[in-house]
Amino acid sequence: AKAMGRGCYAFFDVELDQRNHRLMQIKHGLRQALARDEMHLVYQPEINLQTGQVFGFEVLMRWHSDELGWVSPAEFIPVAEESDSIADLTRWMLIKACRELLPRLETGMQMAVNISPRQFGGDRWLALIRQCIDEEGLDPTRLCIEITEGALIRDMDQAVVQLSELRKLGVSVAIDDFGTGYSSLSYLKRLPIDYLKIDRTFVADIEQDQDDQAIIRAIINLADSLGISVIAEGVESEAQLDFLKSLDCDIAQGYFFAHPQAIDKIKC
Numbered sequence: 001a002k003a004m005g006r007g008c009y010a011f012f013d014v015e016l017d018q019r020n021h022r023l024m025q026i027k028h029g030l031r032q033a034l035a036r037d038e039m040h041l042v043y044q045p046e047i048n049l050q051t052g053q054v055f056g057f058e059v060l061m062r063w064h065s066d067e068l069g070w071v072s073p074a075e076f077i078p079v080a081e082e083s084d085s086i087a088d089l090t091r092w093m094l095i096k097a098c099r100e101l102l103p104r105l106e107t108g109m110q111m112a113v114n115i116s117p118r119q120f121g122g123d124r125w126l127a128l129i130r131q132c133i134d135e136e137g138l139d140p141t142r143l144c145i146e147i148t149e150g151a152l153i154r155d156m157d158q159a160v161v162q163l164s165e166l167r168k169l170g171v172s173v174a175i176d177d178f179g180t181g182y183s184s185l186s187y188l189k190r191l192p193i194d195y196l197k198i199d200r201t202f203v204a205d206i207e208q209d210q211d212d213q214a215i216i217r218a219i220i221n222l223a224d225s226l227g228i229s230v231i232a233e234g235v236e237s238e239a240q241l242d243f244l245k246s247l248d249c250d251i252a253q254g255y256f257f258a259h260p261q262a263i264d265k266i267k268c
């Protein structure tokens with residue numbers, strides 16, 4: 001039993017070592033990724049369910065590393081947040097999206113970008129947005145910032161200041177992954193928020209799961225009474241779409257409409 005115990009430890013150590021090694025490789029690789037031109041942007045349309053027209057595009061990062069191959073943002077963004085590479089990546093992403101996406105958007109379409117919760121505390125990203133307005137011809141009313149609930153709740157007073165600043169500029173704000181984080185909804189009243197993005201885990205089983213139906217219905221009613229629009233994420237089937245339409249959901253996004261695609265593949 002003793003030998004087995006020791007063996008178990010050795011087994012876990014190997015797994016832990018492998019994971020740490022991978023994280024180190026990602027951390028190291030990220031430092032050179034921009035200089036080596038390994039980062040790309042893809043764009044996924046959001047569809048206005050009333051008109052069927054494209055409402056806007058979400059900007060998503062892709063990394064093809066020389067050493068590691070394709071690395072998902074779900075894996076590298078958290079590492080970038082820990083190591084401060086996130087500030088450089090966000091700067092690159094926003095400027096690049098201004099240059100390649102904005103000229104292709106039709107009147108009224110918006111560009112939605114993700115801001116990491118870790119960055120939200122600082123004010124560099126606000127300066128970056130101002131820079132894009134001044135130097136990249138960004139019309140602020142076309143920009144939507146996506147941020148998760150956690151970042152807002154951690155320091156509510158700061159969030160009020162920063163979001164009001166965005167509001168003054170004309171930039172709109174979406175709460176990303178809505179429904180996954182917090183039970184307190186009082187912040188919705190205090191903060192200037194334009195959109196709630198319903199997390200795709202609620203959409204996935206919408207046809208079978210009555211709890212998920214109830215949650216989505218509740219979110220849509222709540223948003224409606226607060227004057228906030230709802231965007232459903234992760235719509236993969238026509239049945240899901242029909243259900244969302246029947247609940248008067250405003251906007252939807254997902255593989256059913258289009259996968260995130262490179263700039264030369266998108267259809268406006």
Ligand code: C2E
Binds near residue numbers: 115200234256
């Ligand atoms: P997110 O902001 O919730 O982005 C939506 C994710 O859902 C994207 O994954 C998208 O490709 C995926 N998706 C879209 N439609 C469907 C669908 O119908 N079914 C399924 N199963 N998935 C769908 P992606 O591109 O892998 O990004 C993962 C996460 O990485 C994002 O989640 C976001 O949190 C983060 N991320 C990506 N790009 C950036 C960025 O430029 N900056 C920051 N800070 N985070 C980013």
Ligand code: CA
Binds near residue numbers: 058
């Ligand atoms: Ca997002």
Ligand code: CA
Binds near residue numbers: 176177197199200233
């Ligand atoms: Ca999301």
Ligand code: CA
Binds near residue numbers: 212
């Ligand atoms: Ca469920």
